Amino acid sequence: MKTFVGIDLGSTTTKAVLLDESCQVLGRGITNSRSNYAIATRIAGEEARVDARFTLCRRALTETGDLGESVGEFLSGFERFFRLEQFVERLDDLEHTCLLPLKGGKLAALEARLNEALTETFARVRREAGELYAPGGKRKSDFFRDIAGARFYAHAEAVSRETAFPYEVLLNSYDKAIIEVENRAPSGALDAKFRRALARLLAEDGSIGGTTAERVRDRIDDSLALELEESYLVGTGYGRVTLPFSKEHIRSEILCHGLGAHLMYPQTRTVLDIGGQDTKGIQVDADGLVTNFQMNDRCAAGCGRYLGYIADEMNMGLHELGPMAMKSERPVRINSTCTVFAGAELRDRLSLGEKREDIVAGLHRAIILRAISIISRSGGVTDEFTFTGGVAKNEAAVRELRKVLKENYGDLTININPESIYTGALGAAEFARRAYSDGARAEGTA
Amino acid sequence: MNTTTTQQKTALRDVHKDASMRKQKAMMAAHYDRLTAAPQTGEKVCSTFVPGNLNELIDCFGLVNNLPEINAIQNGLRRVSGQYVLEAEKIGHSEDVCTYVKSDIGMMAKGNIAPNGQPFPKPDVLLLSYTGCFTFMKWFELLREQYRCETIMLHTPYLGDGTVTPNMIEYMVRQLRDEVIPKLERVSGVKFDIDKLRERLARSAQAEEDLVYVLRSARARPSPIDAYFGGIYYIGPIFGAFRGSEDALEYYRFLRAEVDERIAAGTGPVTPDGDMGVEKYRLVVEGPPNYTNFRQFWKMFYDEGAVVVASSYTKVGGVYDLGFRHDPRKPLETLAEYCLGVYTNRSLPMRIDMLSRYLEEYQADGLLINSIKSCNSFSAGQLLMMREIERRTGKPGAFIESDLVDPRYFSAANIKNRLESYFQMIEQRRSGAAHAA
Numbered sequence: 078m079k080t081f082v083g084i085d086l087g088s089t090t091t092k093a094v095l096l097d098e099s100c101q102v103l104g105r106g107i108t109n110s111r112s113n114y115a116i117a118t119r120i121a122g123e124e125a126r127v128d129a130r131f132t133l134c135r136r137a138l139t140e141t142g143d144l145g146e147s148v149g150e151f152l153s154g155f156e157r158f159f160r161l162e163q164f165v166e167r168l169d170d171l172e173h174t175c176l177l178p179l180k181g182g183k184l185a186a187l188e189a190r191l192n193e194a195l196t197e198t199f200a201r202v203r204r205e206a207g208e209l210y211a212p213g214g215k216r217k218s219d220f221f222r223d224i225a226g227a228r229f230y231a232h233a234e235a236v237s238r239e240t241a242f243p244y245e246v247l248l249n250s251y252d253k254a255i256i257e258v259e260n261r262a263p264s265g266a267l268d269a270k271f272r273r274a275l276a277r278l279l280a281e282d283g284s285i286g287g288t289t290a291e292r293v294r295d296r297i298d299d300s301l302a303l304e305l306e307e308s309y310l311v312g313t314g315y316g317r318v319t320l321p322f323s324k325e326h327i328r329s330e331i332l333c334h335g336l337g338a339h340l341m342y343p344q345t346r347t348v349l350d351i352g353g354q355d356t357k358g359i360q361v362d363a364d365g366l367v368t369n370f371q372m373n374d375r376c377a378a379g380c381g382r383y384l385g386y387i388a389d390e391m392n393m394g395l396h397e398l399g400p401m402a403m404k405s406e407r408p409v410r411i412n413s414t415c416t417v418f419a420g421a422e423l424r425d426r427l428s429l430g431e432k433r434e435d436i437v438a439g440l441h442r443a444i445i446l447r448a449i450s451i452i453s454r455s456g457g458v459t460d461e462f463t464f465t466g467g468v469a470k471n472e473a474a475v476r477e478l479r480k481v482l483k484e485n486y487g488d489l490t491i492n493i494n495p496e497s498i499y500t501g502a503l504g505a506a507e508f509a510r511r512a513y514s515d516g517a518r519a520e521g522t523a
Numbered sequence: 524m525n526t527t528t529t530q531q532k533t534a535l536r537d538v539h540k541d542a543s544m545r546k547q548k549a550m551m552a553a554h555y556d557r558l559t560a561a562p563q564t565g566e567k568v569c570s571t572f573v574p575g576n577l578n579e580l581i582d583c584f585g586l587v588n589n590l591p592e593i594n595a596i597q598n599g600l601r602r603v604s605g606q607y608v609l610e611a612e613k614i615g616h617s618e619d620v621c622t623y624v625k626s627d628i629g630m631m632a633k634g635n636i637a638p639n640g641q642p643f644p645k646p647d648v649l650l651l652s653y654t655g656c657f658t659f660m661k662w663f664e665l666l667r668e669q670y671r672c673e674t675i676m677l678h679t680p681y682l683g684d685g686t687v688t689p690n691m692i693e694y695m696v697r698q699l700r701d702e703v704i705p706k707l708e709r710v711s712g713v714k715f716d717i718d719k720l721r722e723r724l725a726r727s728a729q730a731e732e733d734l735v736y737v738l739r740s741a742r743a744r745p746s747p748i749d750a751y752f753g754g755i756y757y758i759g760p761i762f763g764a765f766r767g768s769e770d771a772l773e774y775y776r777f778l779r780a781e782v783d784e785r786i787a788a789g790t791g792p793v794t795p796d797g798d799m800g801v802e803k804y805r806l807v808v809e810g811p812p813n814y815t816n817f818r819q820f821w822k823m824f825y826d827e828g829a830v831v832v833a834s835s836y837t838k839v840g841g842v843y844d845l846g847f848r849h850d851p852r853k854p855l856e857t858l859a860e861y862c863l864g865v866y867t868n869r870s871l872p873m874r875i876d877m878l879s880r881y882l883e884e885y886q887a888d889g890l891l892i893n894s895i896k897s898c899n900s901f902s903a904g905q906l907l908m909m910r911e912i913e914r915r916t917g918k919p920g921a922f923i924e925s926d927l928v929d930p931r932y933f934s935a936a937n938i939k940n941r942l943e944s945y946f947q948m949i950e951q952r953r954s955g956a957a958h959a960a
Binding site: 328329330331332366367368369370371372454456 | 906910913919920921922937940941943944947948951952
């Protein structure tokens, strides 16, 4: 089948969306950009194709009705086992890479003991992998680096204690290897991983048996066998210029976000996107065409990185900032729009005895006020308002945004899609679909 | 780059260094030589500004015209303004101050060296035609403090109501007659001769006629000129020290003939990389350009097939395309009218009218504003202007930011990103209806 790929090469993450010919989303994929957009594009693209396989399986199983109401549950199990397969495969790669540099290196004297400690650490991580992907299993994020890193650090510390082997040597070994592993696309055929995952699921889930299991296997086989032809690809985002995309395969992120937001919410007229290093205020018309836009200039204050910096300053995880700010009852006023100065103001406020949650809430308000200033410059706010980008996932930022919009523009419909991080990639995929159909039309008339 | 390409490019540049460009280069070199030789030749020097400059009058007294803004631009183009700006900041001027001023002050602190490598002379008189930019006044206050020379201020009433009244002209003529001319006589030791002024004004009018012809040639498709990046060169003689001179007359004659050739051949503007390719976007630009990365900035346009067909910046030293010409029959009145009409002295509604008119008359795709970080005089109200022009014309606007001569404020990646987005937005709107989602 024909598919249309949109790739959004952001400063923090790279996203891919796969559309089918009727503009339906087949799959989405995301990975961290890791300053290597070529590999990020490959991985995000592959993730989107994996997701597309699940979509195709869902379509096939829903159509036949073999699993009745339990299609969702079945597919969720299928995906968990698939992710586990993927995780274990990359973990093997990571362990292998950790062990490699020792040959003849400076640490040769330590080699035997280090190998032992690494092998034991990886064995422990591997043993609990099943739990990580069990129903309701909690993972730090969806990125291999985050999940593997968190578990490796924890087990390495224990192994180091037990074997009196220096912890930092283990960490050093991991830190070097993870960069290498991250910078190569996962090996191993996807097909085999899908089949192993399906076999494990069917073996574990006793409720599906006999001819039903046969039929389900057939449907899934058909879905996996379907060729996904990459008919057209469009790239957008900061990294687009570093990739060998020709000009007709590149669109500005402004246009992609505008169109993506329109596809998600057709009544959208104003779009606010707060990404890692820029904030965009975009006005679109009834067809999703951009009529005006503004972006932050020369300064990344008020972007996602601002919150990342604050999280570092407070020795917290980025994802912990929002929940902490939500506890605030009396947000403090942060005047500085400069990221670095906001850090200074933060320390000053802490020394004055202000509560951490009140300060963090104030910082969230500061970022939103700056975003609203950019929106105003782009032509103000017109109903409906769609908020996209990584910061749209932060509940405290969303709360402040709602407040500020109500104060300034009254009651509005504010759309925040759970998949909003894919807005730019979705718009790019739709541009790809249109470019392909334009080309086909031109050929037809030629 | 391979040798053949380099040779081709060199050849192109050689081909395009045509008569007008050679003439202008020679005029500028001769002018800087005359200026820096003033202490030896005994010629007196008058510093003044581009908007509202009274070159014909200054020349009547045999004074050599020195234009600090042009010096700052030269420093920007030669990439030395950055160090001068830092020097001025070291002395105590804030980061927000106009960077023309800081480039000038920094240059003075570092030996006051002109582009020809010789030191600038001290001015004998500072002549300020106040035409809407408050910073000019403060700039000359600083220079007066430094040089302790004669200072003359010609006050030009701001066109807040959008009209030039007989009272305004009378007020200005009185200042010219009672203040400006007597002081220039005193400084120069030369008696004012109104016939000399008339001769120069007649030459100005003729050169202005040719300049307008060149600027209006951009109505053609493809436009034979770029009226912003190229336009900056075209306005050089008439906005600088040459209005009213034989040299300026000759320059504009050459230029007009060259433009005629381009129209006949159906070719687009000449760029630093040779002839521009296919014209894809036609823009009107408001605001000054960035000079520290001038070529890089321009390249962002011509690489995308974007040509500027009209701009407000090429009107700061005189708005001629709306009909005004210096009139030798009423010499002092015409100088007053000229000062009143320059772009910087026009109210926001007048600017909106002018830019809207350009968008229609030059069949432009949209309005681009280059907002200058350190120039409140230009920047104030620009966004509101853009909104109103968009509303009137239905054509899209875009807003970018840079600076005149401070290289720290030119963020190439960001500007390129916005420009590309804008060009794609224009493209999308052209074909938009066909793709309504």
